[in-house]
Ligand SMILES: O=C(O)C1=C[C@@H](OP(=O)(O)O)[C@@H](O)[C@H](O)C1
């Protein structure tokens with residue numbers, strides 16, 4: 001689309017039609033890595049093609065994996081069973097999954113791997129994961145606690161227990177689990193510290209590992225045991241992205257429309273699918289929503305909450321501050337930009353003051369997306385009901401949902417000021 005900004009014209013009728021979300025980012029990036037670690041050819045279908053998955057695929061290519069893309073939703077991945085040291089640093093943009101997963105996988109490479117990202121990624125913490133690698137005797141370092149990370153591996157590691165604090169990101173745990181199957185002996189991975197948010201992402205990881213031949217078992221509430229099986233090439237179907245689905249579910253309830261996502265809400269295995277039951281309660285959302293198990297859906301729910309009949313407090317969302325941007329700050333800034341007093345940060349809680357009378361008003365506001373796809377996509381929802389909502393840097397949706405604006409137009413949304 002390549003526009004600086006996009007103003008949404010509120011549709012004068014309910015949004016209707018078919019809009020299938022793209023493949024899951026989380027599952028695509030797990031499957032790409034596991035296929036890349038396997039020996040042989042794997043076929044991934046229903047996959048996401050977006051910035052985040054392109055970074056992962058290109059990084060694997062730089063480490064000797066052959067990846068073909070026969071169509072818009074498939075990857076054919078041929079691995080040798082070993083990742084090779086890349087000639088240059090791996091640049092992973094702001095893709096948290098690619099960055100964290102490849103940092104751990106780099107420990108299986110015989111040679112040096114530098115994992116780097118853009119200016120946003122360089123502010124996202126990775127220290128606990130680097131410390132966990134170091135505790136295994138792997139030469140891993142970061143100067144700032146954030147990327148770039150340098151890993152000088154020997155191609156193998158021997159450990160029977162890895163401890164990791166997943167408080168800041170569950171991706172550290174997923175990264176170590178996926179790496180662990182490439183070790184020399186069975187490994188137990190143990191969670192330290194407070195409960196991690198979105199445990200459902202760990203289930204996605206272990207499911208993907210099993211699909212590629214790994215033997216992994218949850219042995220207690222905080223431990224997993226991974227056998228040293230390595231991975232086997234597989235044909236793998238990626239399910240649609242549940243976080244992407246939240247925008248469509250919210251657009252449906254906000255406009256009293258009927259959107260066919262082509263997938264039943266109960267069919268998703270991703271954590272954000274839990275948001276469906278909340279969205280379905282609109283305009284009677286609960287007074288308190290614990291976002292810890294559906295973190296990426298929080299911006300969607302928060303913008304929806306602005307049109308709810310009663311205020312909503314979001315709790316359990318502290319680590320939204322270390323996502324693509326500080327999402328607690330970005331959402332409250334955007335809502336207050338639409339109408340002062342619409343949102344407040346209370347510690348790490350976000351309180352949204354509902355105001356159903358916003359519907360039908362003209363309240364011109366430039367929404368700063370902070371280069372964060374979820375801020376762009378969730379504030380587009382406000383533009384369905386309020387005239388004058390302009391999304392800055394709308395192309396940032398390319399991180400996970402490049403067809404987002406086209407998908408909304410297919411449902412009847414139009415835009416102005418596409419300058
Ligand atoms: O494992 C994953 O695929 C993800 C885990 C979550 O991140 P954190 O574990 O960093 O909270 C989520 O926000 C992210 O979009 C995807």
Ligand SMILES: C=C(OP(=O)(O)O)C(=O)O
Nearest residue numbers: 094095096097296323324
């Ligand atoms: C937090 C997100 O992404 P990641 O951590 O994978 O960059 C997201 O997609 O909302």
